[in-house]
Amino acid sequence: MKILITGGAGYIGSHVLNLLGQQGHDIVVVDNLSTGRKESLLYGRHEQFNLEEVEKLDQLMAKENFEACLHFAGSIVVPESVEKPLKYYQNNTTNSVNLIELCVKHGVNRFIFSSTAALYGDSAPNGICTEETMVAPINPYGRSKMMTEFMLEDTAKATALNYVALRYFNVAGANVDLKVGQCSPNATHLIKIASECATGKRDKMAIFGTDYDTKDGTCIRDYIHVDDLAQAHVDALTFLEKDKESAVLNCGYGHGYTVREVVETVKRVTGKDFPAAEVGRRAGDAAILISKAEKIREVLGWKPKYDDLDLIVRTAYEWEKKL
Ligand SMILES: NC(=O)c1ccc[n+]([C@@H]2O[C@H](COP(=O)([O-])OP(=O)(O)OC[C@H]3O[C@@H](n4cnc5c(N)ncnc54)[C@H](O)[C@@H]3O)[C@@H](O)[C@H]2O)c1
Structure with a gap:
């Protein structure tokens, strides 16, 4: 499959890239290396630019005929989001609007989104979150992600796009073969x-x-090993290919x-x-x-x-x- 991965040089994206690359998919990674590393790109072709550069993204998508998009790129530090909320709404929400719009324009109808347990805030009784638990994020990071989920839900109703939003709990560990791992500068994990x-x-x-x-x-x-999470993306891609439906799913143990x-x-x-x-x-x-x-x-x-x-x-x- 011809796949666009945003943020593939980052922690989670690089583990998914490693799995999809091993399966022989044809992959282009868009990553500005703001927190990712070039050495983590074990497969695919790298386009180094910021997702804010919508024209570049449009040109790339017009040329490549992608069949699926996996969207990892984003800003992820909760305390920073409290101090700099607009950075999060720009990078996580506005850039996602543009990307989703371009997917619709170019007929990329399979979309996998890196969502988060931060959507639940404190709303789950005893902290146990089902996918039906009310979303009530308590920080700008969670809100910026929630809006992207809403946009995907509405877009899937109105267009041919189907999506899987994976709500990651606490992702941890490194690839069991130690080919890739977490390199994030100033990580808070x-x-x-x-x-x-x-x-x-x-x-x-x-x-x-x-x-x-x-x-x-x-x-x-709830700590989930990053290789298990990567496998969930591969499974989500198969689901989108076969079932042609959308789903919102928790990723935790x-x-x-x-x-x-x-x-x-x-x-x-x-x-x-x-x-x-x-x-x-x-x-x-x-x-x-x-x-x-x-x-x-x-x-x-x-x-x-x-x-x-x-x-x-x-x-x-x-x-x-x-x-
Ligand atoms: N790590 C976790 O525990 C966790 C939990 C829940 C959700 N998530 C989500 O998973 C995704 C990936 O997280 P991660 O831990 O791999 O983070 P990360 O910082 O390691 O990876 C993000 C990647 O995106 C790139 N990037 C960021 N903004 C960009 C932009 N505007 N244009 C181009 N590239 C850009 C960075 O250079 C980096 O390679 C994020 O969307 C995050 O919200 C992560």
Whole structure:
């Protein structure tokens, strides 16, 4: 299949590119390398420009006859979105309007969108989110993504475009063969930061908030291995090809760990100790976000292989040592 991937040089996009490339698809990656790395592009052709450059994108799409678009490019740091909301509405919402419009114009009728559990905010009872849980994001990052989901829903009703919005929970770890991994500069992801501490790249880390209504007072998240998430995209592409329908699906394992549990796991698995200072809450964090994870298995036939926190941590740490 001829595929356009935006943001393919980034953490998640590069893992999906690795899988789709291995399957022999013909891929063009549009990525401005704002947070991605050229070395992570193991397959396909790279076009380095900003999605804001709509004319360039239009010309590329007119020339290439893409059959599918996977849209990863975006800004992803929740606390930054609280400080600079318009950056997020520009990069995540406005750029998505333009991309979706060009997909309709050029007949690219299969669209996969990187959505997020941040859409749920604090709205899920006990923090367990089903796809029917009310979307009520509590930060500009989540709102900027929510608007893109709404645009896709409305566009799918009005045009031939079908889409799968994958609502990622906390993505973590690195490719099990260590071909690609997370390189994001200034990452705020817990397991990445703890791995940086374990490898000595950082001398300490922070635990934000110890007074949440959870078993040990720290936030609970559902950590999904990035290779399992990448496989969900491959399965979503097959679904769009065969079923010609749209779907909104959670991507998580259906259970969670507290921040303290994750930090302890990193220390145990790596055999390294490092300071983890307990500080106040960070803006925009929900207490608990856990996926109700049945629908994606039913709709896509997705079968995760790496639901194992130790393995997630080990791959993140091994990758961090290689970087
Ligand atoms: N990492 C997570 O835990 C997580 C969770 C939920 C959702 N998501 C979503 O998944 C997607 C990918 O996240 P990631 O962790 O791989 O982030 P990332 O920062 O590693 O990757 C984003 C990629 O997009 C590129 N990019 C950003 N803006 C661009 C623009 N305007 N034009 C061209 N290229 C641009 C960057 O250079 C980078 O390569 C994002 O849309 C994010 O919102 C991520």
